[in-house]
Amino acid sequence: MAFGSSPNVSVRPVEPLRQAEKAKERPAAAGALAVDARGVSLTFQTSDGEVQALANVNLEVGAGDFVSFIGPSGCGKTTLLRVIADLEHPTSGTILVNGVSPGEARLQRHYGYIFQAPALYPWRTIERNVMLPLEIMGFDANERRARMEKYLKLVNLSGFERKFPWQLSGGMQQRASIARALSFDPALLLMDEPFGALDEIVRDHLNEQLLRLWEETRKTVVFVTHSIPEAVFLSTKIVVMSPRPGRIIDVIACDFPRDRTLEIRETPEFIKVAQRVRSGLRSGHSYDE
Amino acid sequence: MTTSALALPEAAWRPAWITARAPILVVVSILLVLWYLAAILMNAPLVRDQFEREEVKYTVSELIAGTLDAERPVVPAPHQVLLELYDSLFGYPLDSPRNLAYHAWVTLSATLLGFVIGALFGILLAVSIVHVRTLEKSLLPWVICSQMVPILAIAPIVIVVLGAIGLHGLLPKSIISAYLCFFPVTISMVKGLNSPDPIQRDLMRTWSASAAQVFWKLRWPSSVPFLFASLKVASTISLVGAIVGELPTGAQAGIGARLLTGSYYGQTIQIWAALIVAAIIAASLVAIIDVVGRFTEKRMGAAR
Numbered sequence: 126m127a128f129g130s131s132p133n134v135s136v137r138p139v140e141p142l143r144q145a146e147k148a149k150e151r152p153a154a155a156g157a158l159a160v161d162a163r164g165v166s167l168t169f170q171t172s173d174g175e176v177q178a179l180a181n182v183n184l185e186v187g188a189g190d191f192v193s194f195i196g197p198s199g200c201g202k203t204t205l206l207r208v209i210a211d212l213e214h215p216t217s218g219t220i221l222v223n224g225v226s227p228g229e230a231r232l233q234r235h236y237g238y239i240f241q242a243p244a245l246y247p248w249r250t251i252e253r254n255v256m257l258p259l260e261i262m263g264f265d266a267n268e269r270r271a272r273m274e275k276y277l278k279l280v281n282l283s284g285f286e287r288k289f290p291w292q293l294s295g296g297m298q299q300r301a302s303i304a305r306a307l308s309f310d311p312a313l314l315l316m317d318e319p320f321g322a323l324d325e326i327v328r329d330h331l332n333e334q335l336l337r338l339w340e341e342t343r344k345t346v347v348f349v350t351h352s353i354p355e356a357v358f359l360s361t362k363i364v365v366m367s368p369r370p371g372r373i374i375d376v377i378a379c380d381f382p383r384d385r386t387l388e389i390r391e392t393p394e395f396i397k398v399a400q401r402v403r404s405g406l407r408s409g410h411s412y413d414e
Numbered sequence: 415m416t417t418s419a420l421a422l423p424e425a426a427w428r429p430a431w432i433t434a435r436a437p438i439l440v441v442v443s444i445l446l447v448l449w450y451l452a453a454i455l456m457n458a459p460l461v462r463d464q465f466e467r468e469e470v471k472y473t474v475s476e477l478i479a480g481t482l483d484a485e486r487p488v489v490p491a492p493h494q495v496l497l498e499l500y501d502s503l504f505g506y507p508l509d510s511p512r513n514l515a516y517h518a519w520v521t522l523s524a525t526l527l528g529f530v531i532g533a534l535f536g537i538l539l540a541v542s543i544v545h546v547r548t549l550e551k552s553l554l555p556w557v558i559c560s561q562m563v564p565i566l567a568i569a570p571i572v573i574v575v576l577g578a579i580g581l582h583g584l585l586p587k588s589i590i591s592a593y594l595c596f597f598p599v600t601i602s603m604v605k606g607l608n609s610p611d612p613i614q615r616d617l618m619r620t621w622s623a624s625a626a627q628v629f630w631k632l633r634w635p636s637s638v639p640f641l642f643a644s645l646k647v648a649s650t651i652s653l654v655g656a657i658v659g660e661l662p663t664g665a666q667a668g669i670g671a672r673l674l675t676g677s678y679y680g681q682t683i684q685i686w687a688a689l690i691v692a693a694i695i696a697a698s699l700v701a702i703i704d705v706v707g708r709f710t711e712k713r714m715g716a717a718r
Contacts, residue, residue: 210620211619212616212619212620231619231620231622232622234621234622236620237620238616238617238620240613240616240617241613242613244611244613244614244617246614246631246632246635247714247715248635248638248714248715249715250715257631258621260631261618261621261622261623261627261631262621289715290715291715309621
């Protein structure tokens with residue numbers, strides 16, 4: 126799909142989706158959901174006592190959705206993502222990822238995780254970095270190479286196979302880490318502020334590329350950010366979170382067309398959604414000292 | 415014309431090899447000068463006494479010449495040591511016990527064997543400490559304690575015990591050498607194997623990697639710079655260990671034996687020559703490990 130070529134952007138009105146209301150009308154079987162969290166709480170024991178990172182979180186992420194978690198630092202958005210990835214374990218509540226527990230989902234390679242830093246292994250070339258999960262999962266050498274070439278092409282990094290990470294810019298490194306997460310073709314992409322460390326121009330560019338990639342691969346994406354424009358631009362659903370304790374304040378549907386371009390950010394509809402996100406953040410006291 | 419401070423072209427006439435080596439050359443020259451001064455000052459009383467005993471008149475220049483040419487000086491002059499080195503390296507057949515190269519080889523073989531044993535043991539210890547949490551608490555204190563015992567006290571015990579079970583020569587010396595050199599390798603490798611950052615480890619977890627995969631694909635490559643840094647230290651320590659191992663045995667061969675006989679008979683020049691050979695061996699070992707380390711790290715994508 127060509128992006129950047131649709132002059133008229135149609136935007137559907139925003140529908141408020143209160144989390145509590147959603148929970149009531151939810152069907153019992155949740156096979157089609159990529160993520161289904163019910164009453165998830167997580168308390169960390171620290172030297173300063175208990176910290177409640179997540180308090181009674183209910184969340185549904187449909188297959189093929191692009192869902193963003195937005196909120197200030199400490200609102201539990203990264204923790205929630207790590208719970209989905211089985212990197213943290215909830216103290217109470219249940220959570221299903223693709224219909225199974227997070228642990229099983231991890232073992233069955235249902236998701237690829239992209240961290241804030243590219244975290245490429247510096248002693249491996251880009252191609253060997255992308256092939257690393259495939260090595261671990263036991264793909265044969267031909268398959269590894271074929272997939273590596275396919276996904277490096279998808280993130281526009283063909284020609285950089287033999288470079289070491291330090292020879293690439295920050296944005297290119299993060300693209301390589303996305304190719305690495307895609308290499309084993311997981312149904313779900315978990316992205317933890319992947320572009321947070323990049324400058325805004327690179328970030329805009331990568332946002333567009335990510336949308337195109339999402340459209341092409343039809344993956345489910347769960348995306349953590351603290352940029353309102355980024356969340357509104359990328360998502361089909363925005364989950365507004367608030368700290369102390371970490372909880373969900375609002376879930377906003379955001380139904381711009383899939384082949385949206387950066388220009389929609391100037392439309393009144395876009396601004397309206399952004400305002401709603403901001404008011405959600407404010408009601409959660411995210412702007413307080 | 416331009417009065418800017420861009421005076422770079424002025425220095426350009428100097429060949430690069432001089433600019434690069436100038437600091438080393440300066441330091442070496444200063445050391446040589448100090449060495450000669452020390453030789454003159456330390457040997458002067460000796461030579462003066464000799465002149466006075468023989469009741470001959472002497473000038474200052476004769477006195478200085480005497481200090482640089484004494485047969486058993488307190489501090490031998492550099493050229494005396496060099497001459498002794500040349501004589502003892504090339505004056506005798508290679509397998510003669512009077513040849514310094516023969517002694518050097520005896521010590522070097524014990525050093526290398528001890529280094530290999532020590533390094534492997536050190537790595538193995540680090541790997542188990544990193545993987546078994548309880549070992550870190552139970553083993554590490556003993557590892558540290560092992561280095562608090564003076565090696566000079568342990569060496570004779572080791573030699574005697576091993577001698578009693580029929581082990582003589584190379585192996586007991588190597589074991590003392592290994593005992594000394596495993597320590598820096600263990601300490602450094604524990605740090606190196608734990609050096610991957612949390613994100614790199616989390617990635618491995620998201621891919622459900624096994625402990626062996628985490629080790630070979632993440633921990634081990636991360637520890638390589640630590641490994642080479644510690645091997646450099648270990649190599650020089652293993653040489654010290656081998657020499658110390660030669661002292662209590664009354665060994666007939668090796669640099670340690672050479673030092674011992676030198677001090678029995680007041681052959682200071684011989685002692686100094688043996689020390690220089692030991693220093694050359696140590697420097698070569700470090701240099702070799704450095705080259706291998708650089709090569710390895712370059713292949714692993716290190717910048718530069």
